[in-house]
Amino acid sequence: MNDMRPVERAVETKEIKFECRDCQVWYGDTHAIKDVSVDIQDKTVTAFIGPSGCGKSTFLRCLNRMNDTIDIARVEGSFLLDGESIYDKRVDPVQLRAKVGMVFQKPNPFPKSIYDNVAYGPRIHGLAKNKAELDEIVEKSLRRGAIWNEVKDRLDAPGTGLSGGQQQRLCIARAVATEPEVLLMDEPCSALDPIATAQVEELIDELRESYSVVIVTHSMQQAARVSQKTAFFHLGNLVEFGETGQIFTNPKDPRTESYITGRIG
Numbered sequence: 001m002n003d004m005r006p007v008e009r010a011v012e013t014k015e016i017k018f019e020c021r022d023c024q025v026w027y028g029d030t031h032a033i034k035d036v037s038v039d040i041q042d043k044t045v046t047a048f049i050g051p052s053g054c055g056k057s058t059f060l061r062c063l064n065r066m067n068d069t070i071d072i073a074r075v076e077g078s079f080l081l082d083g084e085s086i087y088d089k090r091v092d093p094v095q096l097r098a099k100v101g102m103v104f105q106k107p108n109p110f111p112k113s114i115y116d117n118v119a120y121g122p123r124i125h126g127l128a129k130n131k132a133e134l135d136e137i138v139e140k141s142l143r144r145g146a147i148w149n150e151v152k153d154r155l156d157a158p159g160t161g162l163s164g165g166q167q168q169r170l171c172i173a174r175a176v177a178t179e180p181e182v183l184l185m186d187e188p189c190s191a192l193d194p195i196a197t198a199q200v201e202e203l204i205d206e207l208r209e210s211y212s213v214v215i216v217t218h219s220m221q222q223a224a225r226v227s228q229k230t231a232f233f234h235l236g237n238l239v240e241f242g243e244t245g246q247i248f249t250n251p252k253d254p255r256t257e258s259y260i261t262g263r264i265g
């Protein structure tokens with residue numbers, strides 16, 4: 001039979017990496033995150049946007065238990081990574097942070113060589129059996145961080161001697177060296193010039209092929225350029241979450257519209 005019906009295109013379904021439900025965070029009496037529920041997909045860049053103090057970084061830090069390090073912070077709700085609670089008593093936060101890596105606003109290489117910056121995580125997690133394997137991990141990670149060509153001849157030089165943009169790519173290489181599944185980035189370009197920012201944005205787009213990436217950004221242009229999903233936070237609430245294109249062109253909530261058109265922020 002000559003079947004002329006159009007071939008149905010496979011719908012691209014991405015796995016849910018993080019399933020967050022009814023999440024709350026308090027700092028003492030300050031209710032910083034109010035009843036937030038969101039699904040974060042694998043192999044996707046998700047941007048968290050919103051005015052200063054709305055809770056973007058607080059929520060990001062919940063995803064690898066960085067708020068545990070803040071005495072007055074209290075976290076409630078369900079945070080499931082691949083279906084398992086990351087706040088379960090059996091979960092070791094150090095192991096969790098190898099799986100859910102983080103890159104900070106200000107590049108923060110250790111006061112060690114470029115090589116040792118990247119080798120640090122694999123060493124403490126016992127990921128290499130010998131020096132040759134470690135060398136391989138370091139090279140692969142620096143390549144993923146899109147900085148290998150710039151540093152391959154000076155791996156023993158201090159990481160702190162690199163330019164700001166190179167330091168940030170070194171920190172990304174360090175974060176991917178432990179083979180994480182999720183990469184959290186808290187305003188990773190805010191200390192970088194436009195050229196270094198463009199390099200890191202390009203890198204984020206490549207990292208999406210392997211990881212689930214969550215980025216906090218103050219730049220709506222950046223969110224629009226690098227992310228496929230966007231979450232808009234306001235006063236601790238997750239006001240709107242959806243496809244980045246929809247959030248920026250056809251927001252459903254008037255608060256989102258006010259923010260993206262520059263009326264609040």
Ligand SMILES: Nc1ncnc2c1ncn2[C@@H]1O[C@H](COP(=O)(O)OP(=O)(O)OP(=O)(O)O)[C@@H](O)[C@H]1O
Nearest residue numbers: 027030032050051052053054055056057058059070
């Ligand atoms: N360590 C802390 N101790 C006490 N309060 C905190 C702490 N960190 C954040 N807060 C408060 O929690 C709320 C949310 O802050 P958070 O830093 O998560 O917001 P943000 O959206 O990331 O802001 P920004 O864009 O300015 O970085 C704010 O009211 C802030 O003052």
